Amino acid sequence: MSNYDDGNDDDSYEVGYCKPPKEHQFQPGESGNLRGRPPKETTSMISAVESMLMTKERVRVNGKYVYLSRMEMFLMALSEGAIKNPRDRKNLIDLIKALKLQDYFLDLY
Numbered sequence: 001m002s003n004y005d006d007g008n009d010d011d012s013y014e015v016g017y018c019k020p021p022k023e024h025q026f027q028p029g030e031s032g033n034l035r036g037r038p039p040k041e042t043t044s045m046i047s048a049v050e051s052m053l054m055t056k057e058r059v060r061v062n063g064k065y066v067y068l069s070r071m072e073m074f075l076m077a078l079s080e081g082a083i084k085n086p087r088d089r090k091n092l093i094d095l096i097k098a099l100k101l102q103d104y105f106l107d108l109y
Contacts, residue, residue, distance in 0.1 A: 015021050026032055053071040061068070061076075068076075078095070081088035096102055 013019075013022060053074075054069050056067045056069050057073070058065055058067055059073060060066075078088060078092050082092040083089075
């Protein structure tokens, strides 16, 4: 470090706890963190929902344990409910239309 002269030539400066020697103090206009504080990571609502839905969990399907994402579990529950309940069937059809997948399913049959 370079020597910093604050203009006071008297030796009355007391070195101790939180009082470093003058030659080890920061120069005027120079901070201790030259690169600055790292930016705070921001998460958008979309990325938060995406990470939540892509989280994999261990579940039992047909007697076997498998790892499925929450999205896969949601779609499985929705499709199984659509078999039994007309309201769930309508929700599944609305989801297919919203995702514009109806052409894909029409091509399958």
